[in-house]
Amino acid sequence: RLSCTPNSYTFNCLLDALAKAGRADDAEARLQEMLVKCGDGSVDKYTLTSLLQCYSNAGRPDDANDVFQRMSQHGWVDEHVLTMLAVAFSKWGKVDGAVELVGRMEVLGMRPSEKTLSVLVHGFAKQRRIDKAIEMFDKMATYGYVADLPMYGVLIEGLCRQKKIGKAVKIFEVMKSSEVVPDVRLLKNMIEAFIHEGDFAIVGPFINENAGKLKPSDVTALYNVVLQGLVNHGQVEVAYQLLTSRVRGVQGISDGLTVGAHVFDTMQDVKPNSDSFNIVVCGLCKVKKLDDALALVKDMVGFGSKGKLLMFNDLIYELCNADRLDEGYKLFNQMKDLGVIPTEFTYNSLFYGICRRKDPNGASDLLREMCTNGHRPWIKNCTEMVQQLCFSGRITEALGFLEEMLKMGFLPDIVTYSAAMNGLCKTGEVDNALGLFRDISAKSYLPDVVAHNILINGFRLSGKLNEAQEIMEEMLEKGLFPSVVTYNLMIDVWCKSGNIEKAVDCLNKMVDEEKSPTVVTYTSLIDGLCGAGRPDEAIVLWHKMSDKSCAPNKIAYTAFVNGLCKCGRVETALTYYEEMMTKGFVLDTFSCLYFINALISNGNTTKGCELLKEVLQRDMTQGDDLKMVGLINKAVEVLSKDGRTSPEISILVEKGLISRAQTMGKKDGN
16 A cells, blocks of 8 residues: 555565465465466465465365475475474364375475474374384484473373283383472372273372372372272272271271282371262262161261262262162252252252152252252153152142142143152042143143143043043144054953954054054954954954064954864864963863853863863852852852762862852852
8 A cells, every 4th residue: 555565575475474474365365466467486484385385284184285285395304394284184174194294304304393293192092003103202312302291191091001010010100210299180090090901900009109299189089080980890898998097097908908008008197088988988888788878978988078068969869769869858958068069969869759759748848948049850750640649649749749839830741740640540530630631731731642642541541431542633623643542442442342344454554554553442442343243253353463573462362262272163263272271371260160150151161161260270269259259169060060080070179169269259158
């Protein structure tokens, strides 16, 4: 603007500044301006060196390589250029390329700088190629360069990570002979490596030899590494005794704990801190030694330490999990007195303990405190509370607890409400469950498939099949997609209501929607087909189930055998009964007695008598069931009159098996 035209030197100075700042786009723009104002001949070694540095700093390896090739063609590559590019290659993670450049420097008689080799050592260490890093480290020594603590640190840490502890110790000794003093971080890495290999014997002497120049707080940090290592190796008891020996002034540790003996003498002058107690208390919690953990907390307070949040959270959680809620509350109050602020995890641990005790009033009190402190309850705990109250028949309290949550601004989710509906259905209060369903729907909740399934199942179990179908239709109108559970429930509903065609259509729809029918699906429909007097279709479906790799279970076999008997296909039922037995399934006593009477009625008294003997020789745990007694007496009456089986009945009488069966029904005087 001042009519003063910049020359090539001006542009080179500006390019150098832009290169150091990594502003590659600006540098390229100024280079083009330089070419326009000063001509192509103005671009010299200094121009391209700045541009190379710019691309290197900006992380543009391809552009940097192009510039390097141009410089090579002009013979402008010197030690500075190669060093710059080698460092850049290392930063880009292309350490092998950097090594090639160093080799090229050496061929040309150039001496790699200390910075170059140092960067290569760190680059290889970052890639966990420790052998190559050590190779560069040795090259530094040949040039007389002295390694610093960070370089020794990355080498030793890398060797320890690869479990090459012997090599790490050798490098450590080289470092000390070079009068480089290890810091606490490096010492911690070494100790962790020894402990990871289970070499506790070397830990004590190592600390004694190297911790002399450390501050007391740093020595405590090493002590904590030992404690953490013991805990991680399952030696919680050793860690506990090491810590209590310092806190309680106990001399020595228990006999048999040889691991701790190696480090005991080393730790005599160490003053534990909050981290020390945190490590051991958390370790004791993991192995469920809660009494020792509580005792250690008491020692900690007497020692003048306030501990850490993690240890209080772990211990409170484990106490509540062990149904020791009162002790959990006591510790909760103690941590607050020590100035440790409870978190949402702390409160929810207590909340879990209260929910386990089915104490809605206590839960509400804690919720108020949580609300005051800006914490929210975990929904899984709320769901647990509602479920437990419902299963205990305390429906009113469960609903009251949900209402109390709403008043405090905590919105239960649909899972919690579903738990309440499920509890109501399980106790037979399906109409109240429906009322709750309508209520939450009116509050803008969107009941999901699970909530609808709960209601369908509740109506199904209570025999209100029409209402179950209405919920299914309502679900479809809302655009919800039925699950396998939904279809299974509805197939059972339609079978029970005699609407077999709908049940069959439902199965076909499942297949169309690529929802795999389960053994429950097939069992319900097979039972329904038999109940409708359509055994041939039931048999076809049975084989289709097997073809679909859906293995029948005991319930499926029981339903099929009973269903075939009801249809008068007793001999066919016998075939599947025998197949059932070969697979290790056994009919329950009532179903077996029903099957026996079916065989006898069908003329197969011999098989009926054989099965009856097996039943009578079992432990009749349900012998006071009048229906069972009636079935036994009915079978005995027919078999005793049949010449082929009457001798067997006589033997059963002599053994007292028949008389016992016949007297089972005399409790009510009949």
